[in-house]
Amino acid sequence: MSTFKTLLSGRSRALVRWEFGLVLLLIATMIFGANESKYFLGWQTFFFAGLNFGEIAIMALPMTLIIITGEIDLSVASMLGLSASLLGYLFIHGWNIWLAMGICLIVGILGGALNGALITILGLPSIAVTIGTLTLYRGIALIVLGSNTAQGFPVSFTKLSLPIAHTHIAWDFAIFIVLALIFGVVLHSTALGRSIFAIGLQPETAFFSGIRVKRIKFSLYVVSGLISAFAGLLYTFQQSSSASDTGLGLELNVVAIALFGGISIFGGRGTIIGVVLAVCVFGSLQASLTAINVSAQAQNIVTGCLLLVSVLLPNLTQSFSDTKRKLQRRKVVGT
Amino acid sequence: MHSHEAVLKVEHVSKSFGPVQALIDGCVELFPGEAHALLGENGAGKSTLVKILAGIYDVDAGEIILNGVPVEISSPLAARAAGIAVIYQEPTLFPDLSVAENIFMGRQPLSAGRRIDKAEMIRRTRSVFERLGVDISATRKARGLSVADQQIVEIAKAISFDSKIIIMDEPTAALTDVEVARLFEVVKTLRSEGSAIMFISHRLEEVFAMCQRVTIMRDGNFVRTSTIEEISLDEIIFSMVGRDIVSVYSRHNSELGDLILDVKGLTRAGVFKDINFQVHSGEIVALAGLVGAGRTEVARGIFGIDPIDGGVVTFKGKKLKSGSPLAAMSAGIGFVPEDRRQQGLVMDMAIDRNVALASIHDLTRLGLIKSGSEKSLATRWASQLQVKFGRFSNPVKTLSGGNQQKVVLAKWLARTPSLLIIDEPTRGIDIGTKSEVHKLLSELVSNGIGILMISSEMPEVLGVADRILVIHEGRLSAEFSRAEATEALIMRAATGQESVVA
Amino acid sequence: MGASIFKKTKSSSFLLKAFQLREMGIVIAIVLVFGLALIKNSSFASTASIQQLLSGPSVVILLAVGETLVIITKNVDLSIGSVLGLSAYVVGDLFVHHQGMPIWIALLAGTLVGLLCGLINGLIVAYARVPALVVTLGMLYIIRGVDALLVNGRQIVPSSIPNSFINLGSNSILGIPILTLIAGAAVLIFTYIMRTFRPARDFYAIGSNTEAAVLAGVRVQRRVFTAFLISGALAGLGGALWLAEFATVGSTAGSGYELNVVAAVVVGGVAIFGGSGTVLGAAFGALLLNTIDQALVASRVSSFWNQAVAGALLLVAIAFDRYVALKTELALRVDRFSSSEAK
Structure with missing residues (x-):
């Protein structure tokens, strides 16, 4: 009973426990992988896991903030695809690559601003809006690039698919870690971060406390658009090619990572550390399942189960403690 | 006077929430065919009694006797089965469904093959509306119905359930005069059909116009029941108040300072109109009036929560930007809202973070929140306001209501507002914390803060405020100084009987 | 002046009609798109073309019917694309192993596969009270993974499917494609059910105001559970029909369908947060999106445009619904104020 109480009193206790669980899971998958393949703990695993997961992981960061405010952005993968297609189109048509990249990022900002405006100014539900822009942005990608594939990007850029010089670290992963640090600091140590949590937990109180709820939500969608466009550039250079279906369907992976990282779908709860751990667990899991020849598609089962467990577990413990409390109350009434 | 048995007898019912005794001795008798007013100040226990009858709360002690049989009302469904219908100020309907379906949800009339007989449902709805003498389309959606029409739909539902006891909790609070008149007609019809109606209202003139008997409660206790002919307005008010108001409130005398807030012609379409008043530092100004008169809305307009359609708010000589809480805050206004749980606090957030929420921008260095700054801010204010808590990291929802209110106060005082x-x-x-809060308010004005207070509790208004402004149906209807204000005068102005704006 | 309470004002009654005429708007849009395409290309009205217009969206319509029921209860089912894929493969595999299998058993098998998936979704959402978005997202992955394990790199090829079954996907009765007849029947049956029976009306009550539904004695958990069962079953049936239509199934059949279906449903006027909308509207929504698709092809506009148009249409649809709602609200507020002013 006393341990139960101490758990109750900790700051966001469920999350602490969840992150601890993620660490255990990470260790477990690594031991499992190492057992199956002697190469597992080598740098290749680490590198490829980082490479495979980079874009999803990067897009999961703004997604985390958006979900914490109680909204969602399903258009991220389409924005990635649009950015990749646009880069390809502009490059094929002889644009300076830097200029092309700049335009892609601006398009990302504009796309995010459209989401943000529809959600904050018109007050439309974010899930419906971003399903709409998911279709719209993918559609524009199709218009831009059609069924063509853009190739032949300068080697100085496609080098991004190799490890960072003199290390075994994938560029994706490094960028993710740097961004995660920034997002982590913003979310957990700034006034903006506090506001984001307050908006997710009690939007009215947040507004009554002088927090500019709409402006913050709008900005988060802009950031999400920008980062997704950036992920599109990264993806293109790593694959050395781009097509209109680049990153098709990744949005749900991004959401899954965030939720698996302990972000509550109702908003107001979660940490960046959790998301980073979730990325690591997924990466390591994928590597170890690949090591025992489980196909990428079949690995979805594990992904899905983990996602379900991550929401079922806190829910079940919650209803368990509810029942316990109810029983206790009944006892008090009875005496 | 009543030949028949009482349909409902509430005998010595009590209910407490933790240390707070909301209802000590609730007694009421209802006879068929009567409209019965349940009167009392806020906190007298009326709402608790109603919620017990509605099956929302269970009783600690006492008996509820229905048609001579003691019953236990364990749930809202049980209340309905027992023939008790409660109509709240703002009914909860299904906005997307038709009026007829709102009335018959879950028990729609069926024809062969268990199909819903829509024509019959609409016919029955129309016949109920006809009986009530109202004209609401049975087929329209409930979304967009006025509050008055929503109440009528609830009443129609009650009738269709064959409820013999209909309880209305401040039904007229948000109604216009025309709508009130219609409601009275409906109530007359119900009475003539033998229903018993219990009516909670603060508008005493309505009570006199509509009810045959009154029951008065005070501080959770039954005071008296009387027929309307046998009681006067003054007697009712005396029975409701019945205590020495002045002794409860201690009050520092403070110097009236500079003019800080100047409201001119403040208007919001459909909500309030042409509001003019001023607040000086060192005084407490109360906004009194009935629930729904527009007091909260005026405050929200000043603080920038809602957009305003006209008028100017000047604060310390500068025009305040409308529609921006942030602008109001940086000018030096703090706002402790009515709904603590939804508007004042982030219930799942830690105590210290709640205290720091409105001042968070002042606690940063290079954009980062200084470590421990939230906690030290909270420590200072928690000790000053004597907040009782376990740890600062506990979510604020673990605190009692009084301590939660102190956290909201701390949150705003931490910004040192003017x-x-x-x-x-x-x-x-609870009572203890109540007087602590009152003491705090007078300390604050002694230190030169101006306070604009909205309160529905008459003793609080009379005991705490230096000046009292009364709002009636969105307009300022009277202003009293502390010396000239009496409960009866405020009541009159709040119910629109006299306009005495200075 | 009391009259203003009893009499609807002109503006609000017009808007009221706009609400009820939501489906009508989509029908008009379909006709408009059809007409425009016809101007560009007269063969758009040929029998073959119209048959294609009708049968093309059949499977999506079937899924949209189930999704509509789920969304009306304030939930969402994202697993239907995966369910469709799994069901299509299972039925195909049954044909591979039992060549003479009757068609009705194939359809039943597909439906049962879907029912099982819906059962799991429904149990977790309704009884463990986990948000539907998360549950069905998880199930999307799990079912897709199970599908991949079963398929294991193989593929169902047309030669292993009996012709009688393939005919289901390509033949017509009295000029109407069989797929259309099946989808149309589902739409009509569920439109009838949703209007006619008490438990079905409960769906709307739950989505419109869950708290009030509980007070009205509605068994919320059971109804939500049922919605997921139906959605699963229809997606399963859709999978079998998909097989009949395309005669070939890999492990990615139906992936990404879930969002298309949700888009069709929302375009069709079903509120994403529950409580309102009709099966018929959702079906029209799917029909409209497909008609636009076909019209672009027929107008020789690059078919690359159709996604962008569909996305923009979805945004316009929800923005329009919001606009009408805001207008109504404002009209009522001002209306009430003017009535109390005038007294």
């Missing part, structure tokens, strides 16, 4: 708007400062908190 004007504090405070809406229902002591709603839902």
Whole structure:
């Protein structure tokens, strides 16, 4: 009973426990992988896991903030695809690559601003809006690039698919870690971060406390658009090619990572550390399942189960403690 | 006078929530065919009694006797089965469904093959509306119905359930005069059909116009029941108040300071109109009036929560930007809202973070929150306001109502405002904390803060305020100084009987 | 002046009609798109073309019917694309192993596969009270993974499917494609059910105001559970029909369908947060999106445009619904004020 109480009193206790669980899971998958393949703990695993997961992981960061405010952005993968297609189109048509990249990022900002405006100014539900822009942005990608594939990007850029010089670290992963640090600091140590949590937990109180709820939500969608466009550039250079279906369907992976990282779908709860751990667990899991020849598609089962467990577990413990409390109350009434 | 048996007898019912005794001795008798007013100040226990009859609360002690048989009302469904219908101020309908379906949800009339007989459902709805003498389309959606029409739909539902006891909790609070008149007609019809109606209202003239008997409660206790002919307005008010108001409130005398808030012609279409008043530092100004008169809305307009359609708010000589809480805050206004749980606090957030929420920008260095700064801010204010808590990291929802209110106060005082708007400062908190809050308010004005207080508790208004402004149906209807204000005068102005704007 | 309470004002009654005429708007849009395409290309009205217009969206319509029921209860089912894929493969595999299998058993098998998936979704959402978005997202992955394990790199090829079954996907009765007849029947049956029976009306009550539904004695958990069962079953049936239509199934059949279906449903006027909308509207929504698709092809506009148009249409649809709602609200507020002013 006393341990139960101490758990109750900790700051966001469920999350602490969840992150601890993620660490255990990470260790477990690594031991499992190492057992199956002697190469597992080598740098290749680490590198490829980082490479495979980079874009999803990067897009999961703004997604985390958006979900914490109680909204969602399903258009991220389409924005990635649009950015990749646009880069390809502009490059094929002889644009300076830097200029092309700049335009892609601006398009990302504009796309995010459209989401943000529809959600904050018109007050439309974010899930419906971003399903709409998911279709719209993918559609524009199709218009831009059609069924063509853009190739032949300068080697100085496609080098991004190799490890960072003199290390075994994938560029994706490094960028993710740097961004995660920034997002982590913003979310957990700034006034903006506090506001984001307050908006997710009690939007009215947040507004009554002088927090500019709409402006913050709008900005988060802009950031999400920008980062997704950036992920599109990264993806293109790593694959050395781009097509209109680049990153098709990744949005749900991004959401899954965030939720698996302990972000509550109702908003107001979660940490960046959790998301980073979730990325690591997924990466390591994928590597170890690949090591025992489980196909990428079949690995979805594990992904899905983990996602379900991550929401079922806190829910079940919650209803368990509810029942316990109810029983206790009944006892008090009875005496 | 009544030949028949009482349909409902409530005998010595009590209910407490933790240390707070909301209802000590609730007694009421209802006879068929009567409209019976249940009167009392806020906190007298009326709402608790109603919620017990509605099956929302269970009783600690006492008996409820229905048609001579003691019953236990364990749930809202049980209340309905027992023939008790409660109509709240703002009914909860299904906005997307038709009026007819709202009335018959879950028990729609069926024809062969268990199909819903829509024609019959609409016919029955129309016949109920006809009986009530109202004209609401049975087939329209409930979304967009006025509050008055929503109440009528609830009443129609009650009738269709064959409820013999209909309880209305401040039904007229949000109604216009025309709508009130229609409601009275409906009630007359119900009475003529033998229903018993219990009516909670603060508008005493309505009570006299509509009810045959009154029951008065005070501080959770039954005071008296009387027929309407046998009681006067003054007697009712005396029975409701019945205590020495002045002794409860200690009050520092403070110097009236500079003009800080100047409201001119403030208007919001459909809500309030042409509101003019001023607040000086060192005084407490109360906004009194009935629930729904527009007091909270005026405060929200000043603080920038809602957009305003006209008028100017000048604060310390500068025009305040409308529609921006942030602008109001940086000018030096704090706002302790009415609804602590939804508007004042982030219930799942830690205590210290709640205290720091409105001042968070002042606690940063290079954009980062200084470590421990939230905690030290919270420590200072928690000790000053004597907040009782376990740990600062506990979510604020673990605190009692009184301590939660102190956290909201701390949150705003931490910004050292020059004007504090405070809406229902002591709603839902225990007596002890109540007087602490009152003491705090007078300390604050002694230190030169101006306070604009909204309160529905008459003793609080009379005991705490230096000046009292009364709002009636969105307009300022009277202004009283502390010396000239009496409960009866405020009541009159609040119910629109006299306009005495200075 | 009391009259203003009893009499609807002109503006609000017009808007009221706009609400009820939501489906009508989509029908008009379909006709408009059809007409425009016809101007560009007269063969758009040929029998073959119209048959294609009708049968093309059949499977999506079937899924949209189930999704509509789920969304009306304030939930969402994202697993239907995966369910469709799994069901299509299972039925195909049954044909591979039992060549003479009757068609009705194939359809039943597909439906049962879907029912099982819906059962799991429904149990977790309704009884463990986990948000539907998360549950069905998880199930999307799990079912897709199970599908991949079963398929294991193989593929169902047309030669292993009996012709009688393939005919289901390509033949017509009295000029109407069989797929259309099946989808149309589902739409009509569920439109009838949703209007006619008490438990079905409960769906709307739950989505419109869950708290009030509980007070009205509605068994919320059971109804939500049922919605997921139906959605699963229809997606399963859709999978079998998909097989009949395309005669070939890999492990990615139906992936990404879930969002298309949700888009069709929302375009069709079903509120994403529950409580309102009709099966018929959702079906029209799917029909409209497909008609636009076909019209672009027929107008020789690059078919690359159709996604962008569909996305923009979805945004316009929800923005329009919001606009009408805001207008109504404002009209009522001002209306009430003017009535109390005038007294």
